[in-house]
Amino acid sequence: MQPLAERLRPKTLEEYIGQKHLVGPGAVLRKMIDAGRISSFILWGPPGVGKTTLAQIIANKLEIPFYTLSAVSSGVKDVREVIERAKSNRLFTSQASPILFIDEIHRFSKSQQDSLLGAVEQGIVTLIGATTENPSFEVIRPLLSRCQLYVLKSLEKEDLLDLLHRAITADLILKERKIELKETDAMLRFSGGDARKLLNILELVVSATDSDPVIITDELVTSQLQQNPLAYDKGGEMHYDIISAFIKSIRGSDPDAAIYWLARMVAGGEDPAFIARRLVISAAEDIGLANPNALLLANACFDAVMKIGWPEGRIPLAETTIYLATSPKSNSAYNAINSALKLIEETGNLPVPLHLRNAPTKLMKELGYGDNYKYAHDYAGHFVEQQFMPDELKEHHIWEPQDNSAEQKHVARMQLLWGKRYK
Numbered sequence: 001m002q003p004l005a006e007r008l009r010p011k012t013l014e015e016y017i018g019q020k021h022l023v024g025p026g027a028v029l030r031k032m033i034d035a036g037r038i039s040s041f042i043l044w045g046p047p048g049v050g051k052t053t054l055a056q057i058i059a060n061k062l063e064i065p066f067y068t069l070s071a072v073s074s075g076v077k078d079v080r081e082v083i084e085r086a087k088s089n090r091l092f093t094s095q096a097s098p099i100l101f102i103d104e105i106h107r108f109s110k111s112q113q114d115s116l117l118g119a120v121e122q123g124i125v126t127l128i129g130a131t132t133e134n135p136s137f138e139v140i141r142p143l144l145s146r147c148q149l150y151v152l153k154s155l156e157k158e159d160l161l162d163l164l165h166r167a168i169t170a171d172l173i174l175k176e177r178k179i180e181l182k183e184t185d186a187m188l189r190f191s192g193g194d195a196r197k198l199l200n201i202l203e204l205v206v207s208a209t210d211s212d213p214v215i216i217t218d219e220l221v222t223s224q225l226q227q228n229p230l231a232y233d234k235g236g237e238m239h240y241d242i243i244s245a246f247i248k249s250i251r252g253s254d255p256d257a258a259i260y261w262l263a264r265m266v267a268g269g270e271d272p273a274f275i276a277r278r279l280v281i282s283a284a285e286d287i288g289l290a291n292p293n294a295l296l297l298a299n300a301c302f303d304a305v306m307k308i309g310w311p312e313g314r315i316p317l318a319e320t321t322i323y324l325a326t327s328p329k330s331n332s333a334y335n336a337i338n339s340a341l342k343l344i345e346e347t348g349n350l351p352v353p354l355h356l357r358n359a360p361t362k363l364m365k366e367l368g369y370g371d372n373y374k375y376a377h378d379y380a381g382h383f384v385e386q387q388f389m390p391d392e393l394k395e396h397h398i399w400e401p402q403d404n405s406a407e408q409k410h411v412a413r414m415q416l417l418w419g420k421r422y423k
Contacts, residue, residue: 003200012057062096102129104132121146135149204225294327332407
């Protein structure tokens, strides 16, 4: 018997739940679909938000051939075979290019992604990729430049409730049972915006309950999930919950919890590159200037894991996890870049002061570019006070150092150089 999530998979855009910013009336993807032509694109979003379903709906709506590959099990040979089949189909029809859907495209190697370039460029196939990872890191630039990128969001509470009501009223099996959704907070919380996980939880709870009617309560859901911790998490769909607990344990300076959540990911077969990348981010975001060596170690860990893989990769991951968790913490760099971006949003593109501009041509020199710039190395201590901010912001302060020994050393130096500017 098919799982509930598969039985309820939408067949049309009218049945599709969520992502109104992409497929709602007047939205960008909806316009392309209604026009009958789409260009290659990549769908980026967390698990269970409808990436695969949306690709299939588009193919059905446009009535064009649909090929699918999984990056987990397909190689360059499989890609080339699909492309050849697509070429053959195009010889006998004038319809739009077949759709090649690649699930988990972030798992494709560089050579596998390279093998797609020609077919996408020539329009032999229309590529739709799906990924849970940031395409900027995982998809090669030439392929990314040939595709639009659309971001899918976790489903909202209203979307998830609609899905639950649809399941108990429209599914051929569940509608035979008397099901009352008395409380839904626990199901929504455990699902984390993942439709597939939500339906797996509902199916688990209903199948484990013999009484009729089945009255769904938060207590019932919690007790069933504690008894069946993996039943609703086939294929590692909890990885967003666990990585969140992992990073928050590091941020909270709890090495025991951090190493526990790391072990959960290792035991669950998580991609080691995903873990290592998050450690690099945490080193910069949460430890930052309080211990700059953390970022060096995290980068070294990433390199080591890429070289050695599993199972030995767990060792540098564990070393780095404990080091980050036990390091002093500062998010002043994280706050500073966010404050600067907000400032730019508020003030726009302010002009660079003339004395800071480069003057590679005679005309630029005549216009005063570079005039009165003071070359710091020509002065005692390799410092001379001058204005580096735009005129409108010359008194504005962005970096807010925090109270740790490493940053306070930086503060002392800045006070020595700039005086009152750093109190």
